Amino acid sequence: MNFRVPEGHTLHRLAGLHHRWYAGSPVRVSSPQGRFAADASVVDGAVLESAEAHGKHLFHVYGPDRVVHVHLGLYGTFTDGDTPVAEPVGQVRMRLVGADRWTDLRGPTRCELLTDGQVDALRARLGPDPLRADADxxxxxxxxxxxxxxxxxxxxxxxxxxxxxxxxxxxxxxxxxxxxxxxxxxxxxxxxxxxxxxxxxxxxxxxxxxxxxxxxxxxxxxxxxxxxxxxxxxxxxxxxxxxxxxxxxxxxxxxxxxxxxxxxxxxxxxxxx
Missing domain, CATH: 1.10.8.50 (Helicase, Ruva Protein; domain 3)
Known part of the structure; x- marks a missing residue:
């Protein structure tokens, strides 16, 4: 099968949806698969401040030094739905649950909790993003x-x-x-x-x-x-x-x-x- 990494418009679309669904309210964050469990526990129950994208990278910002970074890679996908939350299907790396929506992440190349400094270092390696207002x-x-x-x-x-x-x-x-x-x-x-x-x-x-x-x-x-x-x-x-x-x-x-x-x-x- 011919796979390709999602291009930047996909990540910006996801960022817009996640911001609209979850920002400004506490979010339950878990890792049914277990691979993201330790990092998920740090932000579980915290208020999501914003969701944004830079290139092919997605950032969920929960506060200073609490930023969840996702890179979908070739196989990463998000699925979502209305509450009540369904039982996890497959290898769910990260699950978000808000007041009336839930989102599951499967198969990403990266799903990790970063500090602000680590985010800055990552973004410094990237060129300008045509979809960002700060693009040069x-x-x-x-x-x-x-x-x-x-x-x-x-x-x-x-x-x-x-x-x-x-x-x-x-x-x-x-x-x-x-x-x-x-x-x-x-x-x-x-x-x-x-x-x-x-x-x-x-x-x-x-x-x-x-x-x-x-x-x-x-x-x-x-x-x-x-x-x-x-x-x-x-x-x-x-x-x-x-x-x-x-x-x-x-x-x-x-x-x-x-x-x-x-x-x-x-x-x-x-x-x-």
């Missing part, structure tokens, strides 16, 4: 514009820009006609100035819809008469996981290659080398 476009450009690495690799480097994954990377490059192998230092500044706000808009749309949609209105199925995309991830995209299929704009077969250990997709006509 110039900091991203400074890293990209002096690098010999392909721009497709740089966009996936979480220390350059946090939250972008395989889908947003491929789709952003397609939408701006940039070949994946173009070196960061050879990317035109005007192109980057168009790419950044487009990335912000696409990821915000992802938060709102809970899926990744990157196809412009004039290329949607209802506008062109083509069949809608059939994919378990949902959303309408130009090139991601469309290898061998015709480009939605020019009809050229979409290509794919392994780039930095990840499958990349592009159109050789719309994104000339």
């Amino acid at each position: 476009q110039e900091r991203v450009w400074a890293r990209i514009s002096r690098s010999r690495a392909p721009v497709a690799v740089l966009l996936m480097d979480q220390s350059v820009v946090a939250g972008v994954g395989n889908v947003y990377r491929a789709e952003l490059l397609f939408r701006h006609g940039v070949h994946p192998s173009v070196a960061g230092r050879d990317l035109d500044r005007s192109t980057w100035d168009a790419m950044w706000p487009d990335l912000v808009a696409l990821m915000r749309l992802g938060v709102h819809r809970g899926r990744i949609d990157t196809v412009r209105d004039e290329h949607l199925p209802e506008a062109t008469g083509r069949a809608p995309r059939q994919d378990r991830h949902g959303g309408e995209v130009y090139v991601y996981r469309r290898a061998g299929m015709p480009c939605l704009i020019c009809g050229t077969p979409v290509l794919t290659e392994v780039l930095a250990a990840r499958n990349n997709h592009w159109c050789p006509t719309c994104q000339p080398g």
Whole structure:
């Protein structure tokens, strides 16, 4: 089965839901599986102050030096429901129970209690997040514009820009006609100035819809008469996981290659080398 790490819009969507459901009230925190039990006991019954995301990382803030950090990785998932709480099913790493909602976390790469200093150190290793108000476009450009690495690799480097994954990377490059192998230092500044706000808009749309949609209105199925995309991830995209299929704009077969250990997709006509 083809798994991928959830991209930044997913974590921001989860942060928004968890903040709305639990912030401002005491939360029961437990670890039915047992692996998070010691840390869960520290915050069990405490008031959740906020839930926020940075890139692919989720933070539940319970107060000074009491921050639960979650990184879903390839297999992590959250499930939730209305109270009363159901019996745990499977390996539930962390369970949250509020006044009228419950949430279970299974299979994350990381679920741990951090101090404020540890959170600061973690975030210092991450690049700006397009979905955060404190994102610094110039900091991203400074890293990209002096690098010999392909721009497709740089966009996936979480220390350059946090939250972008395989889908947003491929789709952003397609939408701006940039070949994946173009070196960061050879990317035109005007192109980057168009790419950044487009990335912000696409990821915000992802938060709102809970899926990744990157196809412009004039290329949607209802506008062109083509069949809608059939994919378990949902959303309408130009090139991601469309290898061998015709480009939605020019009809050229979409290509794919392994780039930095990840499958990349592009159109050789719309994104000339």
